Amino acid sequence: MEKDTLILSFESSCDETSVAVIKNGKEILSNIIATQIKSHQRFGGVVPEVASRHHVEEVTKCINLALDEAKVGYEDLNAVAVTYGPGLVGSLLIGIMAAKTVAFAHDLPLIKVNHLAGHIYSANFVTELQYPFMALLVSGGHTELVLVTAPGEFHTLGDTRDDAVGEAYDKIGRVLGINYPAGKKVDQMAAIGKDTFDFPRAMVQEDNLDFSFSGLKSAFINTVHHADQIHEELNKDDLAASFQGAVLDILSNKTFRALKEHPVKQLIVGGGVSANQGLRKRLADEIAKRHLDMELVFPPLRLCGDNAAMIGAMAQIQYDKNDFADLDLNADPSLDFDME
Amino acid sequence: MKILAFDTSNKPLTVAVVEDGKVLAHYESTEKKTHSITILPDIKKALEKANLTVNDIDLIAVAKGPGSYTGVRIAVTVAKVLADTLSKKLVGVSSLELLAANGDKAHILVPLMDARNDNAFAGVYQNSRDKFVSIIGDHHTSMEKLFDALKEYNEDQLEFINATPRLQELIQNQFPNAKIITSDNSLPDAAKLAQLAETKKPVTDIDDFVPTYLRLTQAEHDWYAKGNKDDGNVSYVEEV
Secondary structure, eight states, X not given: OOOOOEEEEEEOSSSXXXXXXXXXXXXXXXXXXXXXXXXXXXXXXXXXXXXXXXXXXXXXXXXXXXXXXXXXXXGGOOEEEEEEESSOHHHHHHHHHHHHHHHHHTTOOEEEEEHHHHHHHGGGGTSOOOSSEEEEEESSSOEEEXXXXXXXXXXXXXXXXXXXXXXXXXXXXXXXXXXXXXHHHHHXXXXXXXXXXXXXXXXXXXXXXXXXXXHHHHHHHHHHHHHHHTXXXXXXXXXXXXXXXXXXXXXXXXXXXXXXXXXXXXXXXXXXXXGOHXXXXXXXXXXXXXXXXXXXXXXXXXXXXXXXXXXXXXXXXXXXXXXXXXXXOOOOTTOOGGGO | OEEXXXXXXXXXXXXXXXXXXXXXXXXXEOSXXXXXXXXXXXXXXXXXXXXXXXXXXXXXXXXXXXXXXHHHHHHHHHHHHHHHHTTOEEEEEOHHHHHHTTSOTTSEEEEEEEOSTTEEXXXXXXXXXXXXXXXXXXXXXXXXXXXXXXXXXXXXXXXXXXXXXXXXXXXXXXXXXXXXXXXXXXXXXXXXXXXXXXXXXXXXXXXXXXXXXXXXXXXXXXXXXXXXXXXXXXXXSEEX
16 A cells, blocks of 8 residues: 655645645645635735735644644655745745745655646545546636646646636625625625626637636726716616626636537636636536536635645645755746746 | 854845854855745755754744845744744844944944835944843834934944945934944844844744834725724634
């Protein structure tokens, strides 16, 4: 029997400090997440300097909780892994410095993990991945279609040209008087309302796999502002449903276009917006409607947002390939798959 | 006692390993390299040169700020994680006090960190029986207010430390006879940091150890300025 691998993993790319202990890339022994949402809600969005300060406050507490909950000590670990990008540079640096320090202090190999790869490999805790598979990454910072041809082999097929989908939710949420992060509330309102405003579905006619949400966002904001000027009351649930209707059309259109070009057995959805109930239903309905023999995989809600467990899942693949980093590792705030 | 000391609170990076007052290894870098890249390799090199492993160290000393926010966070994060993960003692020393250690012990020492727009992080220190006593605590101030506070001292006694060219100009206008050590000639020295750390109590709760920023973030400042108040029942960060 092969020996188990335990990886202590760190994630601090935005407003969550997370430390996890992952066994063999498949089993979560602990996954501590300290979220700063309540802090940034004071300002209506994530403030990078505030986020960096909170990470320093939380980091040792998270490490010790993660080890305690996993009931392991440093001597049981095989490696230390950390998100090194993309993300906010000041935030990334705290996780990186902490991970490098633990690796140095205990003479453990260090693994640098792409945050986006982590989101994709959240699925590793849900199902047995079959290559190649398609991944739709939807979050506050990213909207991407990625074909994964082998463990750790990523090919970006489409990317957002402007706003990320989660960012668009937060921006229209602000217009509706919903504080950041607005996604969950908009999703709930959309479930009640009707798609009556017929907002534009950007780029669905175009023959590529890229996304755009800024036109939709502007159309939404203009509609609300115009109504305000003429003192007309718009139904907020219908506004939310109309916005989400357009978002789901765009995401679904591009995803199934990609799947037509690259037929696969699994569609993995990851990132904060993968918690969206409307999106979960829509993709399932589309697969049924098209009679596709394809498994649709969403992470459990706890693993949709940023977390270190997913970093440990990806790190295991790199561990198996002896893909290790040095103590001079730095943050790469605009890292993407093509750069590696 | 074996001490590992380091400071990244400003442009220079300094690392030292000191045993019972004897400097075993000492690295200083003024090159504009990124501290996040170099600090751990430099700590590793310093320990190797001292023929020690990190486990042999008894105490970790770090300059805790004020200074560059990101810079201070880098050293403080390494120090707190290292102390926590290896159960070592940790001492944080004011980055300004560390600069004061570059001055003449007979003088009234005014270490500075240029905070732009004729503002600075500043403290006022006096050396008494080989200990630095803070006369005016470290704070963020306009140079004008700082000069007002210093008027009660004999100008010849004043020594400004770590003045950038702009701060030097302002000081010379106000106190032409004061001594000034420019930022080029006032590099923080981790060997002195180790020495200072020996005079101080170790941190009691490592989890709570954070940089001394001396300033709120702009966002928080603006939020309080609007009349907002913290709700004592709300924790801004929560485990979920």
